[in-house]
Amino acid sequence: MERTVKLFTNFRKELDKAIPSLAAWLSFIRRSARRINSVVTLFYWSAQIYLFLKSILCCDFCTLIPPP
Known part of the structure; x- marks a missing residue:
């Protein structure tokens, strides 16, 4: 008991x-957490903008201008 x-x-x-x-x-x-949350949000929206611009410039741009 004493040991317990x-x-x-x-x-x-x-x-x-x-x-x-x-x-x-x-x-x-x-x-x-506030700083981490703002950094993660910044990276997220940067990636979204990058993917949006990439989809416009790489795919749609080639089909908008037909070859001569």
Whole structure:
């Protein structure tokens, strides 16, 4: 019984040490999420514009102007 109490006490001490660092990580992730989201959105729309321009310039442009 005493060993169980000692293990629980040690676990509790380790948990008390870990919780502030876990809270700091969660706070960092929350702060970074906005930046990450904006970068992902920028890459997404850049890729969409690139694919749109590629489809217009590579395929439709050749069929719009017939060869002489």
